[in-house]
Amino acid sequence: MVPELPEVEAARCGIAEQLTGRRVTGFELYRPRLLQALPGRGLELLRGTYLIEVGRWGKYLWLVFESLATLVHLKLTGQLVARGSTVPGFAAGHPVPPFDAPLPHKSTALRLDFEPDVALYLTDVRHFARLWLLPVDELANTLASLRLGPDLLSTEFTFETFRQRLERRRSRRLKPVLLDQTVVAGIGNIYADESLWQAQLHPEHVVGELAEDELRRLYDGIQETMRLAVPLGGARIVHGKAVPPIGQFPFVHGRAGQPCPRCGAPVVKVQVDGRGTYLCQLCQPSPDAALRRSRLAARAGRSE
DNA sequence: AACTACTCCTGGAGGC
């Protein structure tokens, strides 16, 4: 399972509830390449300082300490696990290694120790995750420089905002636009497929061809997908396959050959924009190429 | 503007 918004949100909640207000007593940096900005000794600045707040925008997570801010992206296979005698503990992100595996794992990149007796582990089997260390007063600018679209769980993500942002991408196809974090922040490959299935829209529709009610379905599909996924801390997908399904979610992603929960037709896997894409060919009919051409021609004619 | 290709990586899956 690739960590997307729901998984990162689960990590944010765990950190907020169990670590905020605690003091850092130490750390172990197992893999220095995790750090993207300052050299490894920058972490020394965390020692003895308190975790003040934790935030999230899309798939980016940040922890603000008195001395320093850290910005984290779990990328494909990052996970965050907290354990200790003074907290319940939590685990979020990619479920390999298993959330109950002994830590540190050989792919653990960083351990942060909090007072009293809590350890937060960042583990990532493919070593793509990154952590930036930056002065607290540079966090806002750094986030702004990412040019992220509205976070899916924020009040900024309204239908009107969504429609306006899609308007600027009229010529692009739906799936790549959903994956573009500068359009909306938080959707990855799994939840793009789930949202499109909810909306009963094919991933290769051209944005500008969609009618108002289809845009509305897409917006509602994203909202419904987040509503289902966030409380679960995300889908459980390992190497593209759904492992013991939690209820029926996810409905199509990783379920090639299985029946569509809506109509029973087999879910198929295709490539869209180079990404493995799961869909139901009955519920999500392919855009008709001839109709597409005639509509575009009609628009071009009118605009001249 | 919007595509493609490439770059990071490695565990697991599939082939034989």
Next chain:
DNA sequence: TGCCTCCAGGAGTAGT
């Protein structure tokens, strides 16, 4: 059983 090869995929960057 044991090699070998291939593949996934977020996001930044470069090239077309």
